[in-house]
Amino acid sequence: MRARPVPAACPNFRRWLLVPVRLALAAVFIAASADKIVHPDRFADVVWDYQVLPMGLINLFAICLPWVELATAACLIAGVWLDAAGLLAAAMSLMFMVALGAALARGQDTMHCGCFSTAQEGVGDSLWGLLGRDIVVFAATVWLVREAFRDAASGTAASLAGE
Amino acid sequence: MALIANAVHPMGLPLLLGRVPHSGIPVWVWDEVAHVSAKAGHGAWHAGSAIILDARDRKDYAERHVPGAINLPYHDFTNAYATVKKKAPSEGHTLIYCYGSGCGLSMRLAKRLLALGYTDLNVLRGGFAAWRMAGYETIAGDKPAQAKEEADESASGPGSLP
Numbered sequence: 001m002r003a004r005p006v007p008a009a010c011p012n013f014r015r016w017l018l019v020p021v022r023l024a025l026a027a028v029f030i031a032a033s034a035d036k037i038v039h040p041d042r043f044a045d046v047v048w049d050y051q052v053l054p055m056g057l058i059n060l061f062a063i064c065l066p067w068v069e070l071a072t073a074a075c076l077i078a079g080v081w082l083d084a085a086g087l088l089a090a091a092m093s094l095m096f097m098v099a100l101g102a103a104l105a106r107g108q109d110t111m112h113c114g115c116f117s118t119a120q121e122g123v124g125d126s127l128w129g130l131l132g133r134d135i136v137v138f139a140a141t142v143w144l145v146r147e148a149f150r151d152a153a154s155g156t157a158a159s160l161a162g163e
Numbered sequence: 164m165a166l167i168a169n170a171v172h173p174m175g176l177p178l179l180l181g182r183v184p185h186s187g188i189p190v191w192v193w194d195e196v197a198h199v200s201a202k203a204g205h206g207a208w209h210a211g212s213a214i215i216l217d218a219r220d221r222k223d224y225a226e227r228h229v230p231g232a233i234n235l236p237y238h239d240f241t242n243a244y245a246t247v248k249k250k251a252p253s254e255g256h257t258l259i260y261c262y263g264s265g266c267g268l269s270m271r272l273a274k275r276l277l278a279l280g281y282t283d284l285n286v287l288r289g290g291f292a293a294w295r296m297a298g299y300e301t302i303a304g305d306k307p308a309q310a311k312e313e314a315d316e317s318a319s320g321p322g323s324l325p
Contacts, residue, residue: 041174044187045271058186059176067165112238120238 018147021140025089026076028137029069031116036066039118046114050099051106068092076144083152086145093138100131185267188274196273197285201293204258204285208299213258214251218268219291225305229260229294234305237261237268240275253280260287260294 036043044062047053053061068088075085096115103111110124169175174189183193199207207213208229215232217224224234235247251257257276261268269286276284287294295301 037168039174040169040172040176041187041189041192041274044176045267048186048267055184055186056180059180060178062187063169063176063178064165067168120240 014147018144021144022076022079022082025137025140025144026073029073029076029089029092033066033069033073035116035118036062036114037070040066042118042120043114046112046118046120049111049114049120050103052099052102065092082148083145086141086148090138090141090145093134093141097131097134097138100127100134103127104131185270187267188270192270192274192277195277195284196270198288199258199285200288201297201299204260204287204294205297205299207256207258207285213256213285216247216251216257216259216272217291218259218261218272219266221305223262225303227291227295227301227303229291230300230302232260235272237272237275240272244279254282256283256285257281258285258287261290263290263292264288266290 040062043066044058047058047062048055069092072085072088072092075081076089100113104127109127111127112120112124113130114120115130166178169178174192176187177183177190180186183190204213208215208231215229216235217228217232218235218237219228220236220238221234224232224236228234233247233250235243235251253276259269259272259276261272269290273281273284273286289296291301
């Protein structure tokens, strides 16, 4: 069976789709970082509740992660270092999935995720709901990374060919 | 950038745990709060000089708590504080406890109360576990008023207090 030829419009469509996806991801990461930057102590409390990091690393993690999220969002908006920003975004989504998985494995079904707010009031969010949301974000970051690397590879090939 | 922001932030955290053995607690908060033993806490309770706050969840409070302690669960702070603030004035001598030495809820609660203007905050070292280990009185029930009445009754009984 012969492979169907790729329509010429596809690369343009991909390029067009890349912009809203990276802007949406940037919005997610800006929203995620803002309250953590304002309340580093409360974010450290949220991280402690996940029970996946040793106590000695929690403060450092709580101080640095929001700024990494913000820097990632800035790169996504500016469209620079997209491959690195995409990889960081994917790594952060994956890390969050692991933390949620650990909480589920401990038998918890709700918790204060600390995703967009560091307030720890009420019963918290459903872990399955959070996991579903994170899977969507992770899928978007993986697609972004793939596209960024594809663009980088085609750019390298073009420059090698002297175009 | 992150480290600079942390250094100038009023709630900036120590990078390494040393003097402050729990994460999420700025050094000045740790220094502002006194850490008292179960014996000293019991002394304050016995003298009636302290407002005692239980930072644990409602279920655990209802199961067993220090007689007269008011439940102010950290995980429902905003709702609970609205009803608790009249009974626990900010200028009073306040003793906070949670589950045990590693739970950290007492210090978190103290952190929030400091921000609300509380000045004389004390955390029971070892929490409720240390209180029970020392053999001090505990009581069941979910209402502090009821607990206080029962505590007063038990306090008037012979040999009920050390």
